[in-house]
Amino acid sequence: MSGKPKLYYFDGRGKMESIRWLLAAAGVEFEEEFLETREQYEKLLQGGSLLFQQVPMVEIDGMRMVQTRAILNYIAAKYNLYGKDLKERALIDMYVGGTDDLMGFILMFPFLSAEDKEKQRTIIVQKATSRYFPVYEKVLKDHGQDFLVGNNFSWADVHLLEAILMVEEKKPDVLSGFPQLQAFKARISSIPTIKKFLEPGSQRKPVPDDKYVETVRRVLCMYYDIKAN
């Protein structure tokens, strides 16, 4: 084993993308194994690597970790991106919970019918601009610091940047009412590890396309219709 964390997932964003972001932000190099066939997935299952028979799975520090949130918590804590005490961790957890809910509206998007996609796009923008972005705008305005929590770069900042960029892909001018978030976006994007991750050739995955959807459906035998929330 190389010592680097190894990610097992599809060659696409899905639930693994936040993990890629966080490792990259922490400056941690990682390897990836992409699931392309049902056989690969069944081999992983039979080998007992997937605790609850699901991916994401990350091999890290001798563990085969599953459950996205557990993996993210571990990485955040290990690389000091989880605040300095319980109360800062509480704030980070709350903020990440919000951006996670927001990105949850986008997660299922590629699997929706064309008609549902239009409806969902409206919902995503509405939730972003009326429920989520105003919260982070206010947090930044109120304390006037560069980072969301404790005047220190943390997981909450990484997750918020990821969410902003994802929503912008659906509506490019979505930050127009949010000057603090615009400045935040510019600042966090220029942090060296993040800047590197945003450059072509990094392990960041592109917007999911039909090929990605086909792969997921094939590997997971997930052929039923997904409805918008």
Next chain:
Amino acid sequence: MSGKPRLTYLNGRGRMEPVRWLLAAAGVEFEEVYLETKEQYDKLIKDGFLLFQQVPLVEIDGMKMVQTRAILSYIAGKYNLYGKDLKERALIDMYVEGISDLMQMILMFPFSPPDAKEKNLDSIKERATNRYFPVFEKVLKQHGQDFLVGNKFSWADVQLMEAILAVEEKVPAVLSGFPQLQVFKTKMSNVPTIKKFLQPGSPRKPPPDDHYVETVLKVFKK
């Protein structure tokens, strides 16, 4: 303020029940405010209590905490139910997240349309017996200890106990293939704080009924 944590939610299980379980298991007394009308909920939002306009809300240690996971992590951390180091925390997080996926199915069940209820019940039974319970049965069998992680009572044990009882309400014989879990259930029932929580008159809420479903739909109506 009394100093006790104060929980704001509907008078029912929903997403707040794991918080009640964990506080009770930690021996922490708490107060509750029940949402009964849309006006109450709208007022909470207007007064700026709900960070993302949602409940659960737990006022604790000067914070207005929202996001169930954040609340549970804070309580677990504060009351030493989160393992002794990062790796134990990782195990607890994995176990708790898995159980939470199972509990999500139970959470949504009362709101499924009548013609989907039987299918959803079958899904709960299938997932519990094929995906989740076997994992914890194996964990307990392999290390032979009383508790899931680090030979010490933790959030993971509380969460598993809650899930076992919740599934049994729907599928009474569900533990029949799981001898370790049967023993675990008995042991957990005898932990003094849990024993107290399982007695009548505790803050534990009953299974959701039609009145609860109606109240949810009324309070959160758009």
